[in-house]
Amino acid sequence: MADAAAARATPRWLVLAAVAGIGLNLRPFLTAxxxxxPAIRAGTGLSYQGMAWLTLLPMLLMGVGAFFGPAIRAxxxxxxxxxxxxxxxxxxCALRLGVADxxxxxxxxxxxxxxxxxxxxxxxxxxxxxxxxxxxxxxGLYSAAxxxxxxxxxxxxxxxxxxxxxxxxxxxxxxxxxxxxxxxAWVALPRALPARTALRPAGAARALLRRPRTxxxxxxxxxxxxxxxxxxxxxxxxYQGHGWSAPASGALVALMALAQAAAALLxxxxxxxxxDRRAWMALALAMQVAGFxxxxxxxxxxxxxxxxxxxxxxxxxxxxxxxxxxxxLPDPDSxxxxxxxxxxxxxxxxxxAPWITAMLxxxxxxxxxxxxxxLGCAALVGVLTLRLDPARYGTAYxxxxxxx
Numbered sequence: 285m286a287d288a289a290a291a292r293a294t295p296r297w298l299v300l301a302a303v304a305g306i307g308l309n310l311r312p313f314l315t316a317x318x319x320x321x322p323a324i325r326a327g328t329g330l331s332y333q334g335m336a337w338l339t340l341l342p343m344l345l346m347g348v349g350a351f352f353g354p355a356i357r358a359x360x361x362x363x364x365x366x367x368x369x370x371x372x373x374x375x376x377c378a379l380r381l382g383v384a385d386x387x388x389x390x391x392x393x394x395x396x397x398x399x400x401x402x403x404x405x406x407x408x409x410x411x412x413x414x415x416x417x418x419x420x421x422x423x424g425l426y427s428a429a430x431x432x433x434x435x436x437x438x439x440x441x442x443x444x445x446x447x448x449x450x451x452x453x454x455x456x457x458x459x460x461x462x463x464x465x466x467x468x469a470w471v472a473l474p475r476a477l478p479a480r481t482a483l484r485p486a487g488a489a490r491a492l493l494r495r496p497r498t499x500x501x502x503x504x505x506x507x508x509x510x511x512x513x514x515x516x517x518x519x520x521x522x523y524q525g526h527g528w529s530a531p532a533s534g535a536l537v538a539l540m541a542l543a544q545a546a547a548a549l550l551x552x553x554x555x556x557x558x559x560d561r562r563a564w565m566a567l568a569l570a571m572q573v574a575g576f577x578x579x580x581x582x583x584x585x586x587x588x589x590x591x592x593x594x595x596x597x598x599x600x601x602x603x604x605x606x607x608x609x610x611x612x613l614p615d616p617d618s619x620x621x622x623x624x625x626x627x628x629x630x631x632x633x634x635x636x637a638p639w640i641t642a643m644l645x646x647x648x649x650x651x652x653x654x655x656x657x658x659l660g661c662a663a664l665v666g667v668l669t670l671r672l673d674p675a676r677y678g679t680a681y682x683x684x685x686x687x688x
Contacts, residue, residue: 294472294473294474296414296415298471298472299414299472299473299474300422300425301468301472302465302468302469302471302472302473303407303410303411303422303425303426303429304425304426304429305429305464305465305468305469306366306370306403306407306426306429306465306469307407307425307426307427307428307429307430307432307433308429308430308432308433308436308461308465309370309373309433309458309461309462309465310373310400310403310404310430310433311430311431311433311434311437311516311541312433312434312436312437312441312458312461313342313373313376313377313393313396313437313455313458314338314339314342314434314437314516315434315435315437315438315441315516315537315538315541316437316438316440316441316454316455316458317335317338317339317455317516317517318438318516318517318518318519318520318521318533318534318537319438319441319442319520319530319531319533319534319537320441320442320445320451320454320455320530320534321335321520321521321524322521322524322530323445323451323530324338324389324451327451327452328383328385328386328389329385329386330386330389332521332642332645332646333639333642333643333646334386334390335517335642336517336638336639336641336642337390337393337639338389338390338393338517339393339513339516339517339635339638340513340635340636340638340639341390341393341394341397341635342393342394342396342397342400342635343397343513343631343634343635344397344631344632344635345394345397345398345401346397346400346401346404346627346628346631346635347401347506347627347628347629347630347631347632347633347634347635348401348628348632349397349398349400349401349402349405349628350401350404350405350624350625350627350628350631351489351624351625351628352402352405356402356405356406361475362406362409362410362413362473363469363473363474363475365402365406366402366403366406366407366410366469366473367466367469367470367473368402369398369399369400369401369402369403369406370399370403370462370465370466370469371399371466372395372396372398372399372402373395373396373399373400373403373462374399374459374462374463374466375395375399375459376392376393376394376395376396376397376398376399377392377396377455377456377457377458377459377462378456378459379391379392379395379456380392380452380455380456381452381453381455381456382452383452401631404624404627405620405623405624405627405628406620407426408423408606408609408610408619408620408623408624409616409617409619409620409621409623409624410473410620411423411426411610412610412616412619412620413616413620414474416616419607419610419611420552420553420555420556420607421552421553421556423552423603423606423607423610424548424549424550424551424552424553424603424607425549426606427545427548427549427552427599427602427603427606428545428546428548428549428599428603429545430545430548431541431542431544431545431548431595431599431602432541432542432545433461434516434537434538434541434544434545435537435538435539435540435541435542435544435545436538437458437541438520438534438535438537438538438540438541439534439535439537439538440454440457441454441455441457441534442454442530442531442534443531443534444457445530446530446531489621489624489625492618492621492622492625492681493625495680495681496680497612497680497681498622498625498626499629500668500671500672501605501608501609501622501625501626501630502625502626502628502629502630502633503629503630503633503668504605504630504665504668504669505605505609505626505627505629505630505633505634506629506630506631506632506633506634507633507634507661507664507665508569508572508598508601508602508605508630508634508661508662508665509598509602509630509631509633509634509637510633510634510636510637510640510658510661511572511576511594511598511637511658511661511662512544512598512602512634513634513635513637513638514637514638514640514641514654514658515537515540515594515595515598516537516638517638517641517642518638518641518642518645518651518654519533519536519537519540519591520533520534520536520537521533522579522583522651523536523583523587525650525651526583526584536587536588536591537591539588539591539592539595540591540592540594540595541595542595543591543592543593543594543595543596543599544595544596544598544599544600544602545599546596546599547568547571547595547596547597547598547599547600547603548599548600548602548603549603550600551564551567551568551600551603551604552600552603552604552607555604555607559611559674560673560674561604561607561608561611561672561674562669562670562672562673564600564604565600565601565604565605565608565669565672566666566669567600568596568597568598568599568600568601568604569597569601569662569663569665569666569669570597570666571593571594571596571597571600572594572597572598572601572658572659572662573597573659573662573663573666574590574593574594574597575590575591575592575593575594575595575597576590576594576655576656576658576659576662577655577659578590578593578594579594579651579652579655580652580655580656580659583652597662601665605626606623608672609622609623609626610622610623611674611677612677612680612681613681637658640654640657641654641657641658644657
C-alpha cells in the first residue's frame with residue numbers, strides 16, 4: 285500500500301515530463317544515420333544493403349522485444365523495466381564512439397533497438413494506468429516527443445559531425461540525453477506494486493493472439509510504419525543523390541520528423557472528441573499517399589512539401605494506432621499487452637521496409653520504386669482501417685461462451 289500511495293503522490297506534471305523525456309530519446313539513434321550515410325559508408329565500407337541493417341535490425345529487435353515487454357514489466361514493474369531499457373539504449377549509443385567497422389556499428393544499433401523495444405512495450409500500459417481519462421492526449425504527447433527526438437537526431441548529427449570531424453562522435457552524442465531521461469525517469473516514474481504474477485502477460489498474449497483483430501492491428505501498424513523506416517533510412521541519401529549536402533538532407537529529414545511530431549500531438553487531441561478515430565486515420569493515410577506520390581513523381585518540385593505532408597501522415601497514423609489499440613480493452617494490463625503485441629508484430633513487418641527499398645534501388649537504380657511501394661502500402665492500410673469500428677471493439681475481444 286505504501287508503494288501505491290507513493291505512486292499516487294507523484295505529481296502528474298512530473299510523470300508527463302518523464303513520458304515526454306523518454307519518448308524524445310527513442311529515435312535519434314535511427315534518424316542520425318541517414319544524413320551521415322556517405323561518411324559512414326566511406327568509414328565502414330558498408331553497401332546500401334549493409335546500411336539498411338542499421339535501421340532494419342533495431343526495428344526487428346523492437347518487434348521481437350515487444351513480445352516480451354509485458355512479461356518483463358510484470359516481473360520487474362514498469363519503472364524498473366523502463367530504467368533498465370534506457371540504460372541499455374544509452375550504452376548502445378555510447379559504444380558508437382569506438383566502432384571500427386560496420387559489424388560493430390550494426391551491433392550497437394541492435395543494443396539500442398533492444399532498449400527501445402522494452403520502453404515501447406511498457407509505456408502505453410503505463411500511460412493507461414496513470415492517465416486513464418486522458419489516454420489520447422498523453423499518447424499524443426509521447427508520440428510527438430518520439431518524433432521530435434527523431435527531428436533532433438537528423439538535424440544536429442550532421443552539424444556535430446562537421447564540427448567534430450567525426451561521424452562516430454555525432455552518433456555517440458545521443459547517449460547524453462538518454463542519461464538525462466534516465467535520471468528524470470528515476471525521480472518521476474511511480475513505484476507501483478509489481479504485477480500479481482509473471483505468468484499473466486504470457487496467458488494474456490496467447491489469448492489476444494487467438495483474436496483476428498490483434499493480427500489486423502499488427503498488419504496495419506507494421507505496413508504503415510514501414511514508410512517511416514524507409515524515409516529515416518533513405519530520404520537523406522535520396523536527396524544527396526540529387527546533389528544535396530549532408531546538412532541540407534539532414535534538415536529535410538528533421539523537417540519530416542517535426543511534421544510527424546506536430547501531427548502526432550494534434551490528431552489524437554482532435555480525435556479524442558469521438559470514439560471513432562477512423563476519419564482522422566483516413567486523413568493521415570491520405571497524406572502519406574500524397575507525400576510518397578510527390579517523392580516518386582516530382583521529387584525536385586517541392587521536396588519540403590513532400591517531407592511535411594508524408595511526415596504528418598506517418599506521425600498522425602502512428603499515434604492514432606497506439607490510441608486505437610488502447611481503446612479496445614478497458615483494463616490497463618490487457619490494453620498494454622495488446623499494444624505491445626501490435627508494436628511487436630508491427631515492427632517486425634516495418635523492419636523489412638528499408639531492406640525492400642534498398643533492393644528496389646539496387647534493381648532499378650533509384651528510389652522511386654520504393655516510394656511507389658510505400659504509396660501502395662498506405663492505400664492498403666486505408667482499406668483495412670475501415671474495419672476498426674469502435675462499436676465492434678467489444679465483439680472483437682469478447683470472451684467466448686462456454687459450450688453446453
